[in-house]
Amino acid sequence: MFVPLTPIRCLHRAVDLFGNKVGVVSGSREFTYAQFGERAEKLASALVKEGVQPGDRVAYLSFNNNQLLEGYFGVVQARAIVMPLNVRLSPQELVAILCHSGARMLIFENDFLPLIERLKPVCPELKRYVAIDEASSSSDITYEELIDRGTAERADVFSFDEMAPAELFYTSGSTGTPKGVVLAHRTLYLHALSVLGLFQDVESMVDLHTIPLFHANGWGRPQASTMAGTRQVMVRRFEPSLVFQLIEQHRATDMSVVPTMANALLNSPDLGKHDLSSLRYINIGGAAASPELVERVEAAFHCECLSGYGLTETCPVLTTGRDKVAGYPSPAERLRHHAMAGWPVPNVSLRVVDPHMNDVPRDMQAIGEIVAMGDHIMEGYYREREATAAVMSGPWFHTGDMAVWDEDGYVHIVDRKKEIIISGGENISSLEVEKHIFAHPDVFECAVVAAPDEKWGEVPAAVVVRKPGSNLSANELLEFLGGRLGRYKLPRIIEFTEEPLPKTGTGKIRKMVLKERFWTGKEKRVQG
Secondary structure, eight states, X not given: OOOOOOTHHHHHHHHHHHTXXXXXXXXXXXXXXXXXXHHHHHHHHHHHHTTOOTTOEEEEEOOSSHHHHHHHHHHHHTXXXXXXXXXXXXXXXXXXXXXXXXXXXXXXXXGGHHHHHHHTTTOTTOOEEEESSSOOTTOSEEHHHHHHHOOOOOOOGGGSOTTSEEEEEEOOOTTSSOOEEEEXXXXXXXXXXXXXXXXXXXXXXXXXXXXXXTSGGGGGHHHHHHHHTOEEEEOSSOOHHHHHHHHHHHTOOEEEEOHHHHHHHHTOTTTTSSOOTTOOEEEEOSSOOOHHHHHHHHHHHOSEEEEEEEOGGGSSEEEEOOOOSSOOSSHHHHHHHHTSOBEEOTTEEEEEXXXXXXXXXXXXXXXXXXXXXXXXXXXXXXTOHHHHHHTXXXXXXXXXXXXXXXXXXXXXXXXXXXXXXXXXXXXXXXXXXXXXXXXXXXXXXXXXXXXXXXXXXXXXXXXXXXOTTOOOOHHHHHHHHHTTSOGGGSOSEEEEOSSOOOBOTTSOBOHHHHHHHHHTTOSSOOOO
């Protein structure tokens, strides 16, 4: 029997099997899965009554809350395309995205009211503005009023086209102009199954949504956690003190973070003031982690910490560092593996290849680009045929990430293709240098970029934020690195700054901004 694959089936399973269980916690509000499902269904029918047509883009400008999570299912049930926006983008970037996508409706929190007034004159295709909070002169209707106009109607899954677009996410733009990543019903459902296969002890799992849902399909947690019937606790905005409070209050067992978020938690003055004993798993992704970071997280939170890897274009999860072997020869070796990208998840095939699409040797030395094939790959970039074709080699998607791998297919990322530093003909991984800098106990955060050099062409330049009270000097840091890195890999420039490093809305360090300070006014430029 053929049954279309759609994330709506994730919702139906939650309602049918876990209807009486509290499934979604958003601030002071709690919803059973039956209540959550009813709200999503009412949203779907209300959107249709408001004139939303199949394929229309419904944008959200919102932090993590139940309304945005409802959109993951309600908008999709209306056969429209849900489009969560990165709330940390500039007004110019948001205007460009809304105009490029041709979004027809914008659902927003009142935090963004000043921005809404700027959008209206320049986004003529936006026909309806829905306020999640109380009504204002900028909104046509409130979200609750919209919900009240709908009726709870269970979707007929057989009526869905599993290849139809369901979600549209614009990339963060950390390495260039944002592009819209199209994800189909089928892609989302199969990705949810892969992520669900990574969950442990789902019966008692409480998933803390620390990652913004506007980022890369919420890392697949909205669909997978709903399918599993786990309690999902919204973290409206990432603040370490709030995260600690929610872990203690709701006995959260799982959460996901990017390295900068993990670092903020570790250095928070509130660490140790709350009962965090319920935590079982912390997943690190979004940027490369280091063994030192994994070790610090496990020591502070007394739970398992491991890395994973993926991109917006891959829904996003491609790999996990979860153990494939029974054990490691030493604790250090376990930490080293847990900090790597790891093995591909089910439904994904990975290769590490040279520019001619030949596999590089599996010796953890030869560097190549990761290419991926499988059920998680995007349908393409929205309205960007040439950009889509540029990243595909037949069925293989080019990630732009450079890596090494071993004979078992275990992948370790060494850098972004555009962030490899070529100094005197030698390839230097900025990530490798960063990991060793971060290992110094006085370093709060750091980034390494290419800086121009007359003799070598490019040299590593490190921008470092010291921990409060530290007087770490450049010479002391270089002495520390001397026993860890080859001489040619050592930073030739070290800048200390008191300001946090610039980041995208998902916590990735914006290396392009840092690189600009070294390359401005130079004739030779390195694209990144």
